[in-house]
Amino acid sequence: MDCSAKREVEESMEEGVHESERMHESEGLVHESESEPNLAGNSSGFNISAIFKDETEAYECFCTYAHDNGFSVRKDHHSFWPNSRKIKSKDFVCSKVGFKKSDDLNSGKRKRFTRPIVRTGCPAMVRFITDEDGYWHVKRFIESHNHELASPTDRHLLRSCRNVIEEKASVLKSMTDAGIRTVDAYAYLTEEVGGCENVGFSKRDAYNFIQKEKRARIKIGDTNSLI
16 A cells, blocks of 8 residues: 555544544533443443433432442532523532542641541532423533442442332331330341341431431421410
């Protein structure tokens, strides 16, 4: 192959690469990732072409992906359409995004307890945008983490994956109303589902739920007494 023919082939290849980049940019979707594998095992993919009917469905889908890969999710920045309170875009990020604020050394205050530093400035995130019909689409997705992910045995402790569902909440309320201690009610649930990793929430979550229910009853009782 002579030099002129070789040059023509290279130019055609470059044009093909630029054309694919222009097509990718026209779609408006940005997907960033690194070749390094997750430290906790194989990655479970997130469908960036999926369409969701509302924020709840989009958030639950991303939380499921986060749980399968060993990280927790936090809701971050959002924007609205002009002259409206309708959400235009919203970010869901890894819970280790950003950094902890440095303590003021000149304050002179001594703290009895210092929380461990867990923020690592993790860039992992997903950005959803809404269309005119209110459906949610993926605009940007970064799947790379800069920290070790939770192992399968510890993933049930991730905050965004813990939730006291209605079925288990009714069991907790009925058992505590019958005079059974919260810790015993939680132990009963763990035995029913085969371990605390299958309950869906921690023992502390069970205590917080029961205390919240008691405070709600006290408020209702005070209101009725006032009336």
